[in-house]
Amino acid sequence: MEHPNVQLMKNVYDAFTVGDVQTAAGYWTEDCVHHYPGRSRLAGSHRGVESALAFAGKMFELCQGNIQMEILDIGASDGYAFALVRTSYARDGKSLKDMPFVNISRIENGKIAEFWTYPDDQYAVDEFWAD
Numbered sequence: 001m002e003h004p005n006v007q008l009m010k011n012v013y014d015a016f017t018v019g020d021v022q023t024a025a026g027y028w029t030e031d032c033v034h035h036y037p038g039r040s041r042l043a044g045s046h047r048g049v050e051s052a053l054a055f056a057g058k059m060f061e062l063c064q065g066n067i068q069m070e071i072l073d074i075g076a077s078d079g080y081a082f083a084l085v086r087t088s089y090a091r092d093g094k095s096l097k098d099m100p101f102v103n104i105s106r107i108e109n110g111k112i113a114e115f116w117t118y119p120d121d122q123y124a125v126d127e128f129w130a131d
Contacts (some may be wrong), residue, residue, distance in 0.1 A: 005077070008110065017069045021057060027112055029113045032047075032111075032114065035117065037119070037122060059089075062129070063091045081107060083105075085100070085102075087099050100120040103117050
């Protein structure tokens, strides 16, 4: 039987990949923290659901919706979940194709309380988001 936090993660990715960040945000706690690494304009710890929404909205704005994610694997326990995701972005003549990311979520009461993003090539991600 599938762990309920696996389904939680599938629900989040299903919403996010079609740009429905409001639905995705419904799976986060109000005081969630999204840690996005690197030195780009998007990097930092985005605290609170409104900040996490603004982060996701900025990604979609910069890419004009040109974001694709393919879930390769999801695993979960009662307190954590991970997802291995292949992601492609395009914006302003730049592209980042088939970049593996590992995302780790801390789960509280059936919602994401904390979320860490780890790309395979941080330098390439920083360059992609550079002005």
